[in-house]
Amino acid sequence: MAAVRFLDKDGTFTLDKAENYSYLYLPVANEKGLKAAVTPDFGGDSKVDQNTFLMEPVSAENLHNNRSTRNFWCQIKGIGSWSVTGASAEAELNRFTEEQEESTLTAGFMWQTVTRSSEKYGLSAKVTSFAPLAHAAEIMQVEICNESKAARTITPVAAVPIYGRSADNIRDHRHVTSLLHRITVTTNGVCVRPTMSFDERGHKKNEMVYYVCGMDGEGNSPRDFYPTVDLFIGEGGSFTHPRAVLENRDGVKAGYHAEGKEAVGGIRFEESTLQPGEAKTYTVIIGVTDDTDEIQKVAADYATSAQVNKVLQKTQNYWQKKVNVKYYTGNEDFDNYMRWVSFQPILRRIYGCSFLPHHDYGKGGRGWRDLWQDCLALLLMNPSGVRQMILDNYGGVRMDGSNATIIGEKQGVFIADRNHITRVWMDHGFWPFLTTKLYIDQTGDIEILLKKVSYFKDRQVERGTAIDEEWDSAYGEIQKTEDNAVYYGSVLEHLLLQNLCAFYEVGDHNIIRLRGADWNDALDMAEEKGESVAFTCAYAGNLRQLADYLKALEKQCGCTEIEILEEMQMLLSDEDTLYTDIQAKQELLKTYTKKCRHNVSGRTVAVAIDELTESLYSKADWMMEYIRQKEWVNDGADHAWFNSYYDNHGNRVEGKYDNNVRMMLTGQVFAIMSGTADEKQVQAVCESADTYLYDKDAGGYRLNTNFHENKFDLGRMFGFAYGEKENGAVFSHMTVMYANALYQRGFIREGYKALQTLADTALDFDTSRIYPGIPEYFNAEGRGMYAYLTGAASWYMLTIITEVFGVKGSFGDLVIEPKLVKEQFDDDGNAGVHLEFAGNTFVIRYHNAEKKDYGAYQISEVAAMPELDIRMEGKKAVISKTSIEKSNGGCYTVNVILK
Numbered sequence: 001m002a003a004v005r006f007l008d009k010d011g012t013f014t015l016d017k018a019e020n021y022s023y024l025y026l027p028v029a030n031e032k033g034l035k036a037a038v039t040p041d042f043g044g045d046s047k048v049d050q051n052t053f054l055m056e057p058v059s060a061e062n063l064h065n066n067r068s069t070r071n072f073w074c075q076i077k078g079i080g081s082w083s084v085t086g087a088s089a090e091a092e093l094n095r096f097t098e099e100q101e102e103s104t105l106t107a108g109f110m111w112q113t114v115t116r117s118s119e120k121y122g123l124s125a126k127v128t129s130f131a132p133l134a135h136a137a138e139i140m141q142v143e144i145c146n147e148s149k150a151a152r153t154i155t156p157v158a159a160v161p162i163y164g165r166s167a168d169n170i171r172d173h174r175h176v177t178s179l180l181h182r183i184t185v186t187t188n189g190v191c192v193r194p195t196m197s198f199d200e201r202g203h204k205k206n207e208m209v210y211y212v213c214g215m216d217g218e219g220n221s222p223r224d225f226y227p228t229v230d231l232f233i234g235e236g237g238s239f240t241h242p243r244a245v246l247e248n249r250d251g252v253k254a255g256y257h258a259e260g261k262e263a264v265g266g267i268r269f270e271e272s273t274l275q276p277g278e279a280k281t282y283t284v285i286i287g288v289t290d291d292t293d294e295i296q297k298v299a300a301d302y303a304t305s306a307q308v309n310k311v312l313q314k315t316q317n318y319w320q321k322k323v324n325v326k327y328y329t330g331n332e333d334f335d336n337y338m339r340w341v342s343f344q345p346i347l348r349r350i351y352g353c354s355f356l357p358h359h360d361y362g363k364g365g366r367g368w369r370d371l372w373q374d375c376l377a378l379l380l381m382n383p384s385g386v387r388q389m390i391l392d393n394y395g396g397v398r399m400d401g402s403n404a405t406i407i408g409e410k411q412g413v414f415i416a417d418r419n420h421i422t423r424v425w426m427d428h429g430f431w432p433f434l435t436t437k438l439y440i441d442q443t444g445d446i447e448i449l450l451k452k453v454s455y456f457k458d459r460q461v462e463r464g465t466a467i468d469e470e471w472d473s474a475y476g477e478i479q480k481t482e483d484n485a486v487y488y489g490s491v492l493e494h495l496l497l498q499n500l501c502a503f504y505e506v507g508d509h510n511i512i513r514l515r516g517a518d519w520n521d522a523l524d525m526a527e528e529k530g531e532s533v534a535f536t537c538a539y540a541g542n543l544r545q546l547a548d549y550l551k552a553l554e555k556q557c558g559c560t561e562i563e564i565l566e567e568m569q570m571l572l573s574d575e576d577t578l579y580t581d582i583q584a585k586q587e588l589l590k591t592y593t594k595k596c597r598h599n600v601s602g603r604t605v606a607v608a609i610d611e612l613t614e615s616l617y618s619k620a621d622w623m624m625e626y627i628r629q630k631e632w633v634n635d636g637a638d639h640a641w642f643n644s645y646y647d648n649h650g651n652r653v654e655g656k657y658d659n660n661v662r663m664m665l666t667g668q669v670f671a672i673m674s675g676t677a678d679e680k681q682v683q684a685v686c687e688s689a690d691t692y693l694y695d696k697d698a699g700g701y702r703l704n705t706n707f708h709e710n711k712f713d714l715g716r717m718f719g720f721a722y723g724e725k726e727n728g729a730v731f732s733h734m735t736v737m738y739a740n741a742l743y744q745r746g747f748i749r750e751g752y753k754a755l756q757t758l759a760d761t762a763l764d765f766d767t768s769r770i771y772p773g774i775p776e777y778f779n780a781e782g783r784g785m786y787a788y789l790t791g792a793a794s795w796y797m798l799t800i801i802t803e804v805f806g807v808k809g810s811f812g813d814l815v816i817e818p819k820l821v822k823e824q825f826d827d828d829g830n831a832g833v834h835l836e837f838a839g840n841t842f843v844i845r846y847h848n849a850e851k852k853d854y855g856a857y858q859i860s861e862v863a864a865m866p867e868l869d870i871r872m873e874g875k876k877a878v879i880s881k882t883s884i885e886k887s888n889g890g891c892y893t894v895n896v897i898l899k
């Protein structure tokens with residue numbers, strides 16, 4: 001990590017001349033809705049949602065030609081004008097020359113500071129950006145210091161262009177929407193209240209006010225203002241060469257009003273003379289609100305630099321505390337790196353999968369699989385609200401086992417599909433159990449399976465293949481019974497529907513159909529004949545584990561039967577002849593989904609848990625054996641692995657074609673994770689993956705080999721350049737799941753390699769060119785792409801905690817079973833993790849004095865302070881739930897001696 005250096009143990013890092021690297025941006029957001037991206041020169045954008053952008057929306061490619069930055073100028077009497085944020089025509093010209101100014105970026109969770117000094121102007125500046133917790137606003141604090149030997153008379157000017165409308169209008173009606181602007185100048189700043197929110201499908205009255213206000217560090221109001229682009233840049237000027245600043249033009253005063261213009265929060269402060277060594281501070285606030293009184297309040301709350309400093313400190317502490325997991329290995333950079341990885345799931349909760357420069361798709365909200373996987377990290381960091389979240393999310397499942405795909409702004413509110421396209425992602429039914437299982441393990445609350453929840457209902461029926469003409473919006477989006485009552489079924493019933501309907505939805509090879517796509521969104525062109533072996537394995541694993549958990553439920557609750565909807569009974573059929581009969585399976589599913597096209601009967605039947613588990617085991621066993629027999633492919637020589645897919649011609653995708661070996665990682669991951677692959681097969685898969693997919697320089701295991709074909713009978717991914725995104729990049733999410741699967745199966749060295757290569761590549765700034773964190777993928781040149789908002793982060797964190805440190809719940813007990821390799825201990829053989837579990841804080845400390853490798857050590861002693869009931873179960877130390885539950889808010893240190 002040549003260029004990026006960590007400064008502490010909280011992830012704070014620093015980078016010199018950060019503007020010399022492309023595509024860098026930091027998320028700055030809060031829980032009041034503000035979502036911003038801030039580049040080293042304070043470009044990027046800022047918004048609340050798709051229709052409420054404070055600054056002009058930017059994609060990654062706009063970052064290097066973006067003029068819409070949060071600029072702050074200093075007009076220096078007798079010398080010239082300096083952009084203290086480094087966003088001027090002059091700074092750009094000087095970049096990479098000897099004239100380039102010195103600058104250093106320092107950043108942490110949701111804040112960045114850039115210091116810059118100019119010999120020419122004899123000044124230095126320190127600019128900090130962050131989002132206070134209390135308002136949908138950003139604060140930019142600027143401190144200017146006279147570094148020269150003579151007095152300097154300066155006139156500071158803040159300039160933040162105010163876009164103030166929907167992202168949709170970035171090109172569509174950009175000019176017309178500026179005509180809606182009503183701009184007012186107040187004593188502190190510029191407010192823009194557009195008359196309406198422009199939408200040709202139905203314009204709406206607008207209530208939002210966008211504002212930029214400023215004051216000096218003592219709370220004094222500015223001198224005058226440049227509230228429009230015309231006034232600020234002047235005829236022929238530009239944002240990096242603004243005539244108002246360069247010519248020190250007079251602005252307009254409070255009370256000024258303009259209509260139908262592009263707006264700027266252009267704020268000129270009083271002239272001030274700084275003696276050598278003297279500094280002066282200014283504050284700029286950029287925000288949006290539907291309550292005009294709030295603007296006064298904001299200005300008062302952050303009026304002086306002392307107030308701003310206090311709020312900054314509070315904000316920094318808040319986000320640090322939110323990430324309540326700390327890691328200790330022999331590698332301090334890695335431990336710091338993990339702080340950022342652990343912060344990422346929080347970012348994705350806030351930003352969804354939209355709203356950062358690389359994430360220029362979607363309009364906010366999160367997809368179904370992302371939602372469930374983000375919950376994994378939440379369960380580790382902030383489990384208190386998760387139970388309700390899980391229950392609410394199950395309300396998105398339809399009676400046919402499919403689900404609404406987008407979760408709106410509010411928990412429990414669903415949208416069938418973002419673009420009104422009827423499609424079914426065949427993997428969606430898989431994820432909820434995974435998350436629910438972790439919830440049960442961490443909390444012991446297995447009874448959640450019996451909790452009743454409603455179902456989602458809309459026009460889509462029969463797993464997206466038909467329309468329910470009887471349904472209309474008056475019916476509502478909750479499933480009803482023939483008696484017009486809302487139908488509630490247990491969480492378990494929802495899970496059975498998701499996994500059993502998938503079991504029957506097979507294609508020509510008796511493998512579950514790919515439908516719209518699976519985890520790999522870019523396998524979206526094989527709707528008719530495509531099949532996903534990868535997720536057939538995954539569902540098989542679910543059916544088996546669901547049965548395991550049902551047995552545990554029986555034991556814990558003493559119940560021998562569960563209730564399911566009468567219509568569903570047929571899904572439990574388990575004659576051997578049915579399993580091999582593709583048509584019979586398809587017909588059975590059709591019959592069932594037709595039965596619940598509109599209303600369900602509402603009648604339930606009791607099924608013995610024994611019978612149910614037998615049915616689930618028998619299905620899972622059959623699927624796994626079938627895949628082991630039929631889908632084991634090879635390269636024509638020594639390497640073998642699992643085929644992952646069938647294409648839209650019904651052809652097997654992987655194996656050797658002419659001289660081209662085609663291998664995909666996804667099938668291997670789920671074959672291993674589900675237990676479909678036997679020991680020998682896992683070994684063989686690892687060797688094949690090392691031969692065909694591993695590329696250390698690219699960051700680790702690639703998602704697939706190069707097919708050298710625009711394979712449009714499988715998906716759009718083959719249209720992407722090879723080595724990019726879903727076409728063969730090192731796609732972090734799948735690589736981490738591969739590692740996770742390997743750890744679960746006891747292949748520790750192999751799992752470590754997959755995990756560590758990702759971290760090493762990300763931390764190698766010279767190649768990855770990203771701030772610390774795990775990116776969605778590394779591109780063909782090794783650059784980290786799509787920073788921050790990736791499901792890979794949740795999985796990375798989960799794997800490090802529950803597998804590598806081996807600290808995890810098991811029906812509420814805390815199990816300790818380290819799988820650290822020797823490199824993960826420090827020189828004295830120490831390693832540890834600090835986390836929350838069941839309302840208490842745990843510091844788990846490992847001591848491996850001889851620095852033995854995994855496999856050579858075992859737990860020889862374990863003791864907690866204060867004391868807890870700990871027993872050994874084979875290689876694991878287990879702390880009982882009852883013992884942990886005796887306290888809440890307690891803090892335990894558990895010392896584990898490894899010998």
Ligand code: G1P
Pocket residue numbers: 353367369370518519520521522726733776786789790791792
């Ligand atoms: C993204 C999507 C995820 C999808 C994946 C592969 O991954 O968010 O739902 O499964 O692409 O197409 P992420 O950015 O979360 O790593």
